[in-house]
Amino acid sequence: MxxxxxxxxxxxxxxxxxxxxxxxxxxxxxxxxxxxxPVPADPELDDVRDAVRRCPSGALKLTD
Ligand code: SF4
Known part of the structure; x- marks a missing residue:
């Protein structure tokens, strides 16, 4: 990711x-x-998903 x-x-x-x-x-x-x-470790993925959800402007994505 x-x-x-x-x-x-x-x-x-x-x-x-x-x-x-x-x-x-x-x-x-x-x-x-x-x-x-840019490439998070597996244990960091949940926190990154949180950050993507919390971003108020839609500037963040987590892609394959
Ligand atoms: S708006 Fe910018 S600084 Fe704020 S959460 Fe989104 S990417 Fe991060």
């Missing part, structure tokens, strides 16, 4: 970085999402 983030959709809410700080951060410039590691 691979995390995809669309910075054009991101509104910089920071929910992803709060939910899974090992995998997401926010740009120092504009607060948009930075994916630190």
């Amino acid at each position: 691979v995390i995809e983030a669309d910075p054009e959709l991101c509104v910089g809410s920071g929910m992803c970085a709060l939910t899974v700080p090992d995998l997401f951060d926010q740009s120092q410039d504009d607060g948009t999402v930075v994916v630190l590691r």
Whole structure:
């Protein structure tokens, strides 16, 4: 599974970085999402799904 983030959709809410700080951060410039590691480990997948659900702008996807 691979995390995809669309910075054009991101509104910089920071929910992803709060939910899974090992995998997401926010740009120092504009607060948009930075994916630190696009391929999560299996035990991290539930947390990543949570982050995708909590993202208010639909900027995150978890794909095969
Ligand atoms: S939760 Fe969504 S909108 Fe908020 S910083 Fe992360 S990707 Fe951007």
